[in-house]
Amino acid sequence: xxxxxxxxxxxxxxxxxxxxxxxxxxxxxxxxxxxxxxxxxxxxxxxxxxxxxxxxxxxxxxxxxxxxxxxxxxxxxxxxxxxxxxxxxxxxxxxxxxxxxxxxxxxxxxxxxxxxxxxxxxxxxxxxxxxxxxxxxxxxxxxx
Numbered sequence: 001x002x003x004x005x006x007x008x009x010x011x012x013x014x015x016x017x018x019x020x021x022x023x024x025x026x027x028x029x030x031x032x033x034x035x036x037x038x039x040x041x042x043x044x045x046x047x048x049x050x051x052x053x054x055x056x057x058x059x060x061x062x063x064x065x066x067x068x069x070x071x072x073x074x075x076x077x078x079x080x081x082x083x084x085x086x087x088x089x090x091x092x093x094x095x096x097x098x099x100x101x102x103x104x105x106x107x108x109x110x111x112x113x114x115x116x117x118x119x120x121x122x123x124x125x126x127x128x129x130x131x132x133x134x135x136x137x138x139x140x141x142x143x144x
Contacts, residue, residue, distance in 0.1 A: 021037065021038055021041040022038060023038065023042060024038045024039060024042060024045065024047050024054050024056065025054065025056070026054060026055060026056040027053065027054065028053070028054040029052050029053055029054075030049060030052065030054060030099075031052070031098070031099060032049065032095070032097075032098055032099050032100075032101060035047075035049040035054065035099075035101060036101070039093075045057075046091070046103060047103070048093075048101060048102045048103045049099060049100060049101040049102075050100055050101075050102060051099055051100055052099035052100075064135075064137040065135050065137060068135045068137065069105050069106075069135050072105065072106055072133050072135065073088075073090055073105075073106055076088050076106055076108060076131075076133075079108070080108070085110075085111050085113075085114065086108055086109065086110060086111075087108065087109040087110075087111075088106070088107075088108055088109075089106065089107045089108075089109070089125065089129070090105070090106050091103055091104075091105060091106075092104075092107065092124075092125055093124055093125070094107065094118075094124075094125045094128070094129065094132070095121075095124050095125065095126045095127075096127070096128060102132075104132045104133060104134045105133050105134050105135050106131075106132075106133040107125070107129040107131060107132045107133065108129060108130055108131040109125065109129045109130060110130050116130065117129075117130070118130075
């Protein structure tokens with residue numbers, strides 16, 4: 001029997017699935033780049049990278065953290081009202097080094113014209129602000 005010529009179909013390609021970015025886990029050891037990739041892919045999560053280790057936020061109590069935090073932010077808002085060129089941040093990520101991205105409760109930044117050292121890059125603070133405040137009553141073992 002003669003062989004019949006049959007048209008050959010090109011192999012079908014499966015559509016590639018989007019990359020699944022792993023969620024951050026407390027205790028992960030990551031580089032700054034990997035931490036930021038995962039952190040920006042998550043929503044509603046507070047995490048910090050300290051010396052290459054991920055620390056996830058713990059539940060916050062009113063008396064131990066919420067009220068002191070509010071008082072500190074109120075004090076800093078009052079200060080900024082008298083010094084309008086000062087920048088005030090509440091829970092912003094600071095990029096301080098290769099593997100250190102803390103998220104303190106509050107910070108103040110001076111403008112460069114007044115000797116400020118930190119710079120804004122893509123909305124993140126790069127470098128040390130002039131004042132960093134962390135309420136540590138609820139996480140004293142981590143914040144010490």
